[in-house]
Amino acid sequence: MRIAIMGAGAVGGYVGAHMVAAGHDVVFIDAWQAHVDAIRDQGLTIRHLRDVPDLTVQAQAVTDVSRARGPFDIAFISVKSYDTVASTAAIAPLLAKDGFVVSLQNGLNEDAIASVVGADRVLGAIASSITVELVGPGLVRRASGKQGAAHTVFRVGEMTGGASDRARQVGKLLELSDSTTVTDSLLDERWTKLIINAMGNGIAAATGLVSRDAVADDRIRGVSARLGSEAVRVAQGLGRHLGEILHLDPETIARAGEGDPEAKATFDAQRLADTQKPGGGAHLPSMGQDIAKGRRTEIEFLNGLVVTRGRELGIPTPVNAALVEVVKKVEAGQVPPAPDLIWSLA
Ligand SMILES: NC(=O)C1=CN([C@@H]2O[C@H](COP(=O)(O)OP(=O)(O)OC[C@H]3O[C@@H](n4cnc5c(N)ncnc54)[C@H](OP(=O)(O)O)[C@@H]3O)[C@@H](O)[C@H]2O)C=CC1
Numbered sequence: 001m002r003i004a005i006m007g008a009g010a011v012g013g014y015v016g017a018h019m020v021a022a023g024h025d026v027v028f029i030d031a032w033q034a035h036v037d038a039i040r041d042q043g044l045t046i047r048h049l050r051d052v053p054d055l056t057v058q059a060q061a062v063t064d065v066s067r068a069r070g071p072f073d074i075a076f077i078s079v080k081s082y083d084t085v086a087s088t089a090a091i092a093p094l095l096a097k098d099g100f101v102v103s104l105q106n107g108l109n110e111d112a113i114a115s116v117v118g119a120d121r122v123l124g125a126i127a128s129s130i131t132v133e134l135v136g137p138g139l140v141r142r143a144s145g146k147q148g149a150a151h152t153v154f155r156v157g158e159m160t161g162g163a164s165d166r167a168r169q170v171g172k173l174l175e176l177s178d179s180t181t182v183t184d185s186l187l188d189e190r191w192t193k194l195i196i197n198a199m200g201n202g203i204a205a206a207t208g209l210v211s212r213d214a215v216a217d218d219r220i221r222g223v224s225a226r227l228g229s230e231a232v233r234v235a236q237g238l239g240r241h242l243g244e245i246l247h248l249d250p251e252t253i254a255r256a257g258e259g260d261p262e263a264k265a266t267f268d269a270q271r272l273a274d275t276q277k278p279g280g281g282a283h284l285p286s287m288g289q290d291i292a293k294g295r296r297t298e299i300e301f302l303n304g305l306v307v308t309r310g311r312e313l314g315i316p317t318p319v320n321a322a323l324v325e326v327v328k329k330v331e332a333g334q335v336p337p338a339p340d341l342i343w344s345l346a
């Protein structure tokens, strides 16, 4: 089996390194020359906050897809959402006849991938609570140990729903990194994760705060509840069956954001308890990392998607819409990240 990883960043690098360590034939394809050189020459190192020894693997890596030797049985797309189509189009000609593509990203990018290779060749994989960062060439750091049985990190399924042998095959590959389940309802898992991202990623981008510090701030936590509440209502409007979100029932988040005092008390207690756990959110979500590195964000693909779907359904999403505007200003360098950008939405 030959595997291509499009985007050897935090997530792609993390899962790919574990596949290489298990003896799989993996090629990393990534635009960053220094990173690709490091993977080939010194190896790709995966470092955990605790409990897990460093893993370093020497691996095949190229910046230019035309230098990768096909055919590939599986291509993982782990670039940012806005690079999805370009990345898929680049690898599509190198797919084996029955080869397929897995979106290992946040957001809902399966349709974009299907527009290139067709829906019958698309699977999705959610990385939940993985908290990883590409900190420099050849080094990915995870802000925790492995989650194992405590929390299922990867959830894999067919774009069109239902389980399949190839979803189980992808599940086995991801299980090399951490706990994995195969789902027959990818879209429900996608929306559950999208709500988590909607509640935290844009806030990290706008404030520059690690998750723990954002959650500890009463006003920011209140805005997060309202972001989540709007997103839950949109997902419910779409008929999605949501799973637990940040250890909370989605309905509790929805009501907390709508001002129900009992729900808000439950929400606050659970969110604050999470900050006390080992590791405890001392991590900058990926969109915060993007701003820190001067890169484009995925805001339109996360909170922006909530706003678009809400508009189609007639469900108001004013706080998500306001956050999109704030993050765009920060991204454009018009204002520096600061907590008061979120306080102003409270
Ligand atoms: N970090 C996290 O904890 C989590 C992230 N995610 C999601 O995973 C996805 C990937 O994010 P993450 O790993 O954090 O991102 P990173 O920024 O760490 O990595 C993305 C990588 O893709 C490379 N890249 C971009 N475009 C191309 C291209 N056309 N061809 C090849 N390589 C390319 C980038 O290189 P360059 O910068 O040079 O363009 C970069 O190295 C996102 O959707 C994110 O939201 C999901 C769960 C958790």
Ligand SMILES: CC(C)(CO)C(=O)C(=O)O
Binding pocket: 106, 127, 128, 129, 130, 131, 132, 196, 197, 200, 201, 284, 285, 286, 287
């Ligand atoms: C849930 C979270 C915050 C974990 O890192 C994430 O998905 C991201 O950083 O994009």
